[in-house]
Amino acid sequence: MTRALALAVAALVITASPVDAQGDGHDHEHGSGSGHRLTEQYRWRDAEGRLMAYYSAALAFSPVSAPRALAPGAIRIGLEASYLPPLSEAQRSAGFSKTETTNFTSVLPRPRLAVGLPMGISLEGSWIPPVNAFGATANLFSVALSKSFAVRNDFLLTPRFSGTTGSVRGPITCNDEMSTRSDGDLLFYEHVCHDMESEDRFEPTTLSGELVASRSMRGGALSPYLGIGVMNERDRFDIGVRYSDGSIDPNHPILTMTLTRGYGFLGATWAGPRRSAITGELFYAPGSLLTARFQASMLLRAGS
Secondary structure, three states: OOHHHHHHHHHHHOOOOHHHHOOOOOEEEEOOOOOOOEEEEEOOOOHHHHHHHHHHHHOOOOOOOOOOOOOOOOEEEEEEEEEOOOOOHHHHHOOOOOOOOOOOOOEEEEEEEEEEOHHHEEEEEEEEOOOEEOOEEEEEEEEEEEEOEEEEOOEEEEEEEEEEEEEEEEOOOOOHHHHHOOHHHHHHHHHOOOOOOOOEEEEEEEEEEEEEEEEOEHHHOEEEEEEEEEEEEEEEEEOOOEOOOOOEOOOOOEEEEEEEEEEEEEEEEEEOOOOEEEEEEEEEEOOOEEEEEEEEEEEEEOOO
16 A cells, blocks of 8 residues: 555644644544544545545545446456545645645555456456555455446446445554654654554545446447546544553544545546556546546456
């Protein structure tokens, strides 16, 4: 998992504390089983909510391929690479004076698998395994079901339903790199972070429904497509600031957000030699990001 994905959520937790939060106008409640830690419910219009929504949208499991009917038992594998636009200083600070270093990388890789099922249904899946990379560990799952309907011989309409869940863990709030930055960051690391890297956990959960229109051109060599969808998001960010003995500091809240919003995408798939294909896609979530995604894929098994 890229460090940008893990560290960019850091702006959510900058100097928030239960004392500060009680006067900010958000909804708060004490969650059971979390050491009486405060839970803060944010909205999309809040700076913290927008930052959570940004990364939730960045992980959305869009098609990154023109819909195609796979025969039962057919298997296609692919590798997706998504561009992560760099966040501005204001976005990374989430309204506070402490700015996080988040723009370490601009590419998010994701392996993909598609399998043909009976009745013309296609099953897609992806898993980013829990391997520590750049100081962060992701464990993210995505799945989608779709079925194409021919409107004309070369034109398809495809309803598609997808979901993503999992977590990204790492030293997001407190990173030992803070000790080499400005005096303010050094003091924050010493007195708020207790000279310890944090064990933060960002947990996005999304469910999406979309309709994709596509057309086969040039004898099937080129297939442009476009689609619109609605996504329901439930995001949770657990601030894992630790004491020197390794225990969690309970004076930091858990941040949550629930959001339903629309999005859109367009792209094209080029059929290559030996059952290979290359796809380019633009994905747009209003108010969050416009990003480019690419996938190289290959049909391993044609099916029955």
